[in-house]
Amino acid sequence: MERILDMVASQAQEAEVYQVRSQVKTVKFQANRLKSVDSASEEGIGLRVIRKGKIGFSSTTDGDDPHLLIQRALDSSQFGQEAHFHLPSSGKVPLINCHDTRTAALEAQEMIEKGEKAIRLVRKKFPYLECEAEIEKMERKVSIINSRGLNQSYKKTDYQFFLYGFLAREEEFLGVGEEESSSTYGDYSRTLAERLIELVSLAKRRVRISSGKYPAIFTSKAVPLLLKSLKMGINGKVVQKKVSPLLKKMRTYIASSSLNIVDDATFPFGPASSPLDGEGIPSRPTQIIEKGRLKSFIYDLQTAGLMRTRSTANAARSYDSLPSPSTTNLILKEGEVSFEEMIHDIKEGILVDQVIGSGQGNTLMGEFSVNLDLGYKIEDGKIKGRVKDVMISGNTYKMLKELAAIGSEARFVGSTRTPPLYFKEINVVG
Amino acid sequence: MKAHLMSCLNKVRADYVEIRYEEIRTTEIHYVGKEVERIGEWEEKGGGIRAKFKGGWSFVSFNDLESLEKNLELAVKQARLLKRGKIKLAPVAPHDEIISLDLRKDPRRISLEEKYFLLSRYNQTLLSHEDIQTSDLKYADIHTIKYFVNSEGTYIQQEKMDMVLGMTAIARKGDNIQTAHEGIGGTGGYEIIEGREKEAEEVSRRALSLLDAEPFPGGRYTIIVDPKLAGIFAHEAFGHLSEADFLYENKRLARIMRLGRVFGSEELDIIDEAPIKGEGGHYLYDDEGVPAGKTYLIRQGKLVRRLHSRETAAKMGEAPTGNARAVSYEYPPIVRMSNTYIAPRAKTLEEMIDEVEEGLYVKGFRGGQTNLEMFTFSPEEGYIIEKGRLGKKFRDINLTGNIFTTLSNIDAIGRDLVLFTGSGGCGKGSQYPLPVATGGPHLRIKDVVVGGR
Known part of the structure; x- marks a missing residue:
């Protein structure tokens, strides 16, 4: 890496070498049985240069011959975007819990046992359910060095457990997926199996719902569907291009005053926790929504430079891409209402858990219109049974303003940590 | 090497x-x-x-x-x-x-x-x-x-x-x-x-x-889809279901998807064909080294074959079709489509519109997904059809249907087959984007749930 930086130094105003090395191990179960044990080792280098004020970039998986890499990065800079930033110089790196030696050392055999256990628990309750599982662990080492003196590296681990149960009853399918992810190992077999069993049990009975407007509860698993629009709307790049509907909404109410959202890469052992962002800026929390008011967008160096503000340490990248703003751990603060209380509050409504077709509509504007893949009807304060063959639609921004309650128990779904949310109204078409 | x-x-x-x-x-x-x-x-x-x-x-x-x-x-x-x-x-x-x-x-x-x-x-x-x-x-x-x-x-x-x-x-x-x-x-x-x-x-x-354009209010309609959407329909509403890896170890599913089962009218042919030169899903050998060919999935409305890897073919006692593909060296090959399309028939678009009392003509493609029972896909725009005439334009339309019933609701197949590769690709599991082409002629489908605002 240092060699590449030395070689390019005299030909560019600024330069940065970004290197990723990762080791992944995955065990996969299909049709209730262990199917495959996989490993992956990845290694790549990205080179970003600023030359005559413009950005150039190239990448390679072959670090032995840097000449071509350097030439390509320099060549591309003549057509590149004007740089509106300086690379960071050395700074203090916060200590963030995102690496765990036990996870790094985890053997396939142990992962196999966890998968077998989860499937055994589910099948004990529902012998006719066909299970799949995928358990993955990763260790990654990221190094960033630049011509302004930054020279940092950190290690990160990841552990993911996905469990899926499938049932074909004539031509009616039921597929339930449950997932946990973290930077550290945990024994999720029982938690996941129990959550899956609960959802399958509730789906035993089929009930109908007529088209109309109903109150709706989104489980933690379903909330990221709604947040897709918000993630786009707060993205510095979308803001800079003036296509975010939140453009002139800073400090105004964009959600119910009970809603608080923070982007936080420093969250201990979160799936997206890391000490540095993709440009070497130390991680820190950024309040996105405070008591319903929009507090901040998220930026990398370039979008921050263009918007005359500071990077929020949200540059995401891989070795083969330029940095771009993205959320890290998106944390939605818990409220005070339990899941049971929410259900109890509804006379007639729906519980949304899984959907298909998200992201196909005008997501930017907050619109969604999706098929209810796994959802339940609530009647007189009780979950009655599964509803299907309906579409639900609404607008994220409108719904966030009309929040009825926020759940009291949050969990990570991907890199979003959220409780269930209870909305006053959603549109159901059947 | x-x-x-x-x-x-x-x-x-x-x-x-x-x-x-x-x-x-x-x-x-x-x-x-x-x-x-x-x-x-x-x-x-x-x-x-x-x-x-x-x-x-x-x-x-x-x-x-x-x-x-x-x-x-x-x-x-x-x-x-x-x-x-x-x-x-x-x-x-x-x-x-x-x-x-x-x-x-x-x-x-x-x-x-x-x-x-x-x-x-x-x-x-x-x-x-x-x-x-x-x-x-x-x-x-x-x-x-x-x-x-x-x-x-x-x-x-x-x-x-x-x-x-x-x-x-x-x-x-x-x-x-x-x-x-x-x-x-x-x-x-x-x-x-x-x-x-x-x-x-x-x-x-x-x-x-x-x-x-105004947002569409939603409801149940007869719809006419353009060739772009017909392709997505072939891919989402049937193609994924014909990938043998989801049923080869499940007896109930294999029974539901038995060869010979009637899915649509005698006019309906759905084909997967990798060797079409120039299309996104073009290849001559798949990622298991199996020669690719033309596979009729549905012929005259009946399920006749499905897409296989060597493993699924052996398990089901059928011939491999050359459909094991990996999105890159980082992934193992799994059963995937290549260029999937609905074969053209005789109707013109004008005839199709002319026969509709109340319906929707939808065009352009935003995305699609399936859970192998239900599918959704989103057109970019739609025009209301009233008494055989195109009317007002709408946006924010999303269509959904049941795979097992919707194919038999196709009541007219056009003559204008077009294949599209597009700039994206197909996703399955973590493998995305895999280059594929999809295509078809204009189609008319009865009784489709249209979600709107």
């Missing part, structure tokens, strides 16, 4: 082993609005090893070719963790073939500067109206050499060039933001993406016109 891969392969012992190694060179230009987000060239090299031992597989991917022998040993060791059962592979005769590129206009011979100027022109066209707030314009040429060798004596070297041009215009008037997109792509040369000013103009015009 051949000798090296073969000699390494011969040093390990397992029931079956294969090595894929890929050298990929990409040139990309990406505009967002007036700024170039990314421009340049880069390369990637890597391999994937798959080993089978008794009842299981092991897959190992890597970047460093020097670590091949070490990784082969790891693959065999890991495969031995799977002790139970036995996996069989459908027999395929060994092949030894080198497939090289035959390009009309090789993008590698065109300078980055020339590509940049072409894209800049398209971008100006996209942004030419004051209400177009921003654009998203992406060009890529991706050159891949793929080496494949397995322990049964097959060696295949395939070279290909994927071309991609994605054009998006985003129009804005006050709080109203609307997007239109056109994806152009395929396997072949630079000519695929040249001379596309007209498409760029069209995208920009469509985004502007959506500003004035």
